[in-house]
Amino acid sequence: MTISLDAFFSSTADTPIAKFHAPLKMALQEHYEAKIHGRTSEWDQALASLPVANFEHIDLSQERVTIPLPSGWQLDKQALKENLMAFKPWRKGPWHYLGIDIDTEWRSDWKWQRIAPHCTDLTGRNVLDIGTGNGYFLYRMLGAGAKLALGIDPTRIFLYQFHAAQRLLAPNNAHLLPLRSEHLPAFGCFDTVFCLGVLYHRRSPIDHLQELFSYLRPGGELVLETLVVPGDKYTILVPADRYAKMANVWFLPSTEALENLLQRVGFQDVRTVDINQTSVQEQQATEWMTFHSLEQFLDPNNPELTVEGYPAPLRATLIATK
Numbered sequence: 001m002t003i004s005l006d007a008f009f010s011s012t013a014d015t016p017i018a019k020f021h022a023p024l025k026m027a028l029q030e031h032y033e034a035k036i037h038g039r040t041s042e043w044d045q046a047l048a049s050l051p052v053a054n055f056e057h058i059d060l061s062q063e064r065v066t067i068p069l070p071s072g073w074q075l076d077k078q079a080l081k082e083n084l085m086a087f088k089p090w091r092k093g094p095w096h097y098l099g100i101d102i103d104t105e106w107r108s109d110w111k112w113q114r115i116a117p118h119c120t121d122l123t124g125r126n127v128l129d130i131g132t133g134n135g136y137f138l139y140r141m142l143g144a145g146a147k148l149a150l151g152i153d154p155t156r157i158f159l160y161q162f163h164a165a166q167r168l169l170a171p172n173n174a175h176l177l178p179l180r181s182e183h184l185p186a187f188g189c190f191d192t193v194f195c196l197g198v199l200y201h202r203r204s205p206i207d208h209l210q211e212l213f214s215y216l217r218p219g220g221e222l223v224l225e226t227l228v229v230p231g232d233k234y235t236i237l238v239p240a241d242r243y244a245k246m247a248n249v250w251f252l253p254s255t256e257a258l259e260n261l262l263q264r265v266g267f268q269d270v271r272t273v274d275i276n277q278t279s280v281q282e283q284q285a286t287e288w289m290t291f292h293s294l295e296q297f298l299d300p301n302n303p304e305l306t307v308e309g310y311p312a313p314l315r316a317t318l319i320a321t322k
């Protein structure tokens with residue numbers, strides 16, 4: 001079984017996105033419906049065992065995206081926790097889910113706190129989040145006033161995590177489509193495009209920046225967060241093999257080199273608004289993500305370096321206008 005994505009199509013039927021419904025449906029047919037993940041039936045079963053509700057309110061005032069346990073609800077908390085654990089690894093969060101704290105690998109709220117103050121006010125904006133993960137940031141974007149928060153992410157388990165939350169909520173304007181950015185049409189209509197933690201995974205970074213450009217309306221804003229390295233505008237690190245044990249890292253520019261690339265692609269008013277060295281408090285293994293994490297990716301004798309001897313993860317946020 002595949003999770004239904006009908007809510008996205010019905011809630012965007014009267015928006016400028018409707019004219020892209022046909023290519024999106026074709027992409028979903030090819031890359032989602034026709035490709036069944038080996039763990040689908042296990043995940044379907046776990047999802048079906050979670051409660052369903054129609055809560056209008058989701059508490060976004062705290063670090064955790066919080067769906068509180070309503071008074072009067074009797075739940076077997078241990079069973080609920082085991083059910084949610086079926087969707088491990090939980091990487092992005094934290095969440096509070098009907099009385100259960102989901103302590104994810106990442107403190108994504110820290111990233112949001114670094115980024116949000118620099119963005120143009122999201123009130124009333126149509127927002128696209130490329131590589132959204134499990135949708136944690138989509139709720140943050142709605143909480144900041146976005147009219148529509150559309151996330152794109154091909155990793156199937158994250159779609160299940162997102163729907164674990166969605167099945168408790170009344171119809172809302174957060175949506176996740178299990179696609180890659182390469183599968184998207186050139187929308188040309190989004191007010192803000194977020195691309196957080198994805199650029200370094202792309203083999204062809206300039207093509208990726210052009211894709212991001214194509215999703216925005218003229219005057220729209222790109223919020224780009226990625227791994228960078230210290231250096232001048234000519235510095236770009238292409239790891240010989242792995243970077244911080246990740247096999248799929250291709251391209252780590254300096255902030256100056258990245259600003260230059262964004263300008264070459266056609267962006268204006270390009271600026272670096274934040275630079276932050278990732279700490280082992282922000283990215284760490286938890287009971288919800290039990291694989292190795294940042295601590296194991298760093299040189300045990302020198303936390304300024306990865307185990308491969310490259311500069312340790314440094315993340316920058318850049319903002320630019322189309």
Ligand SMILES: C[S@@+](CC[C@H](N)C(=O)[O-])C[C@H]1O[C@@H](n2cnc3c(N)ncnc32)[C@H](O)[C@@H]1O
Nearest residue numbers: 130131132133152153154155180181196197198
């Ligand atoms: C490092 S995580 C970043 C998640 C989140 N944006 C954040 O900043 O915490 C990278 C995410 O990008 C997704 N991803 C990888 N390649 C992608 C692509 N071509 N298009 C869209 N998403 C992609 C992965 O599935 C993963 O969830």
